[in-house]
Amino acid sequence: MDVNLCVGCGACTEKCPGKFDDGYNADLKQRTAIYVEYPQAVPLKYAINPDVCLKLTKDKCGICEEVCPAKAIDYTQKEERITLNAGSIIFSPGFKPFDPSRFDNYQYANFPNVVTSMEFERILSATGPTMGHVTTFPKLPLNPKKKQDKLLAEKRKDPKKIAWFQCVGSRDINKCDNAYCSSVCCMYAIKEAMIAKEHAGGNLDCSIFFMDMRTPGKEFEKYYENAKKKHGIKFIRSRVHSVTENSETHDLNIRYVDEKGQIINDTFDMIVLSVGLEITQETKEFAQKLGIELTPSGFCKTSSFEPVTSSRDGIYVSGVFNKPKDIPESVLDASAAASAAGDALSAARNTLTKAVEKIPEINVVGDRPKIGVFICDCGSNIKGVVDCAGVTEYAKTLPYVEFADEAMYACSQDAQNKMVEYIKEKNLNRIVVAACTPKTHEPLFQETLTNAGLNKYLFEMTNIRNHNSWVHKSNPEIATQKAKDLVRMAVAKAALAEPLKEEKINVNDTVMVIGGGLAGMTSAKSLALQGYKTHLIEKKDKLGGEAHKLYKTSQGEDVQTHLNELIKEIESNANITVHCNTTLENVDGFVGNFKSTLKTDTTSFALEYGVAVLATGAKALVPTEYEYGNDDRIITSLDLDKMFKENDAKLDQLNSAVFIQCVGSRQPDRPYCSRVCCTHSVDNAIELKKRKPGIDVFILYRDIRTYGERELLYKKARELGVIFIRYDREQKPEVVLDKGKLLVKLNDHVLNQPVEIEADLLTLATALVPRKDEKLANFFKVPLNDEGFFVEKHAKLGPAEFATSGVFVCGSGHYPKPVNEAITQGRAAASRALTLLAKKDNLFTSGTIANVDSMKCSQCGVCVAICPYSAPRFATEGRFAGKAEINAVLCKGCGLCVASCRSGALHLRGFDTHQIFSQIFALGEAV
């Protein structure tokens, strides 16, 4: 397939006889030998699977070549070897979902209604094999000619009861070798259950069988609580032994032991196996070739302090290969890897760039519109349904249309060249293209306009393929009429198009980082290494933040050694200015042009900067329960770290130590999980056991959340004899100080009996509490959530930046996180900031933004109040002081202010009111 010629029409797939399993749909259906990976693929180009193509395997068929209108099929293509010279490599090979076929107890390979979570994901998807309809027997490629398929199809039904089994292929060294926790399955199982209920209706009975519910991500705990309370999803703490099938109905019977020790039998219509994440053998071999070290579980070995750097210099890693993780963390990893790769290459920046030749723009202001209309056939994609010649003739009759032409492929290079010629020859000053979607092709045509000397906004595109010929195939006549209507509407709008200017954004390339903890320092270091002047603001008298209080990371690295090294690097970097004992007094300006006053004890000074990174962190809660403060044997996790650091002699005298988890976390007033405390306590319990093997150590917990490879610590702790006792929030442990004794009482979950532990030391695993700095949030106009954590731009895709341009976030102020994750996010924030800074001389606003007709503005302030990006404000000086004005840099062109302006003073360039009216009126002509 020649990807330069393929137009993504899909004519080739219609008659292709070769078939193979559709991996995108988890093999639940088949696809043709010539295929597109998935419908949303960008670029939308088809490919041939050489293993099943009849032409390539048997030299028969060849039908795709016959039907391809673009002559894109090339059977002679061979594998090519390409050599690239690279300074850094980012290795991000991903994972494979665990294959549960080998588990004979769950019978995935034999029972049609036992499915994997990946398959269920596709069943729920609107683009999946059942178009989102939840149904039993989903795996069958139902072939009506096959008798067996036909019989089973009759049994297909909407399930009434579905069960999810957690930890299939994770936390399991009995039936597989994956000792680690896959980190994502608890959340996706809850999500799948919620969506299944949404699709199937409220009566669907959903049960999730789990060992520990692990929802330590941002907003995850609330999601879990919601699933339980509002959506009635059942959570059953049990590992189901096996599944049997009713051979007649294919219903699934299970037998399990509940928490009270009772054996329960139950029947489900479907069982979803929540499969874990695995690194493939292929990836492991490739890693070996690259010469990078792996952990015993097959993930990349990285240190907590350089969490995206592999053991080989110059090779960086991201995603699940760098430990199991979900979307936001993968995105953070990716940005962090980009920053690390960039740090190493900063000296070579811009050495390979080429300048673009600029073509002078023709002034068309005041000229009568002379519209050129180009109707695309898209091979037979449009022409096969729509009478394109008829539409072209029709276009010629429309007002202001000077010229109309039909093109076989309007996007092809020769059609583009012709378009430039026509523009010049006929003096066209507005262009309409009726073809596919502007979402993919508008930039291409706009470039053609630019090449012809026209402002790129003198362009209008209308979609007669995706919205017309492709979806009204059986009604060519109506489709042709619709195409005419769409062209008429586009012509009416184009006649009103004006050349628009893209304003240059001036970017001050100085950076301000607020917060001198691990995350803030990491951000500052990366930005400084890449050549940007960075000011690091710290409220306290020294850098390092809360990390000063930590003993070791979960990987056993000494925190203080690394922290002090980092502080030294920061203090000796000429690009970094450290401001300790300094607070921020105000913030003025916007992306690229911020200005603040900073205050120390003795003086205040002004700072101008282009971007800001907020890394204000979080601190440990001071507990108010469990007799904290009434006895010096009752301490917090950080106090215990301090004892370890100082090698406190008291540690040797301990005979019994107790940890209580979730102190201040996962409760109504603080409904989030603090993420770090389970691992911290487990790690400290191991440390106690190592120092004195005879000590009794108890961890009282609600769910142990040692996600990822931290699970290995949990395993190790159990092996060392640490005793884990679970408690419920409704029945918390009780701490009693009695005649010099420190007693902890609770109900044992296994024995279902009250137990009493005499402790020499009680460690409270306290919540991490954000600083909830509302003043700072207001300065930068960034939001805080109910608990006081910063709210990022997008929970999944924008985890290190704010919706406010030029402001970035990292560290525990965003959400509690351990050392390695704080450093990853610090790097990620730097990386996102760099995308702005690196374009310093090349940054422009969009042309399609709002502007104000000051004469009409009544100063009501609605636009100022309503804009989510703070683009409108009241002018403070000049002739129109007091009237609204738009900051072009901040405006995203959504038009919210324009729609809400009651004086008609606001206009949205490119989508102005009269332009949209013109489309409505043009439509009216046909109605």
Add this chain to the structure above:
Amino acid sequence: MNDKDIKIVSFLCNWCSYGAADLAGVSRMEYPADIRVIRIPCSGRMSPKFVLSAFREGADAVWVSG
């Protein structure tokens, strides 16, 4: 009302519904040809005036999606 003459004016947000309509095309989902799409940059751009004007021009229904 004659079924064949129905006209639905659809104001679709560029970032979601317009893309969804594109995807319906890529997936070749057939649907009645009664809608005429007007692409807007965000459903926040929508004004009641557009709805009223579409009805005045003879639309049978107006669909705002974003």
